[in-house]
Amino acid sequence: MNKNENAPFVFYLTLEETLPKNFYLFHKLFSEIDFVLVPVRIDQLQKLISCTDQSQIILISSVSDSKEYKSYNEKIRGLLKFFLKSNRLSFFHLSSFSKLNDSKVHSLHKNYFFMKFPFDARDLSRKIARYYEIKSEKTLSWPGGKRAGIGAIV
Numbered sequence: 001m002n003k004n005e006n007a008p009f010v011f012y013l014t015l016e017e018t019l020p021k022n023f024y025l026f027h028k029l030f031s032e033i034d035f036v037l038v039p040v041r042i043d044q045l046q047k048l049i050s051c052t053d054q055s056q057i058i059l060i061s062s063v064s065d066s067k068e069y070k071s072y073n074e075k076i077r078g079l080l081k082f083f084l085k086s087n088r089l090s091f092f093h094l095s096s097f098s099k100l101n102d103s104k105v106h107s108l109h110k111n112y113f114f115m116k117f118p119f120d121a122r123d124l125s126r127k128i129a130r131y132y133e134i135k136s137e138k139t140l141s142w143p144g145g146k147r148a149g150i151g152a153i154v
Contacts (some may be wrong), residue, residue, distance in 0.1 A: 008054060008132055011040045013061040015071040022062045022094070022121075029125040035132075042075050049089065056135040057088050058128060063095040064117060081105075084112055090135070092128060094119075 010030055012023050019039055027037045040048055040059075049057055063072050083089055084106055091106075096117040106112035115124065 007034050007036045008136075009036050009038050009052060010058045010060060010128065010132075011038050011045070011048065013045070013059055013076070014039050014041055015061070015063070015068045015075070020062060020064065020068075022064065025121050026060065026125060029122055030129075033125065033129050035125075035129055042079070045083075049086070055088065056090065056132055057086075058090050058092065058132055059083070060092045060094065060128070063093075063097060065096075069095075069097055080112075087111065090131070094124075 010026075012026065014020070014023070023037070023039060030037045038048075045059075061072070061076065063069050080091065084091060090111040091113065093112065093114045094117065095114070098116065
């Protein structure tokens, strides 16, 4: 049986046709902690979200230069509010542009996280893995109290 068969997926939102250097760095770091990093374009995102049976979907987007900045503003920023309505999706936004900090707009959703470059990628990948574990545990726990036993009926 393959070790990565049940590994959780983390989606990396690509803004260009070629994969950025950050993707390869995160791919290496996530594979060390048994997560699978999958590159996805904006047009593929909705289909992948509906097809996956993960309880929590983590999406990472990285904006590090002006070309990606322009692409992000044109393609993603307008659709972000619709993505964040789903409580299954958590959006980790990595950027060197402080103007893209949309946390004031999306603070009510509590699934939008903004991180400004530079940061330690190893620590961030571990934090994202821990975040996934915590979110997965929350979905497995029963929200109600204990069920009444037969002693209460008699």
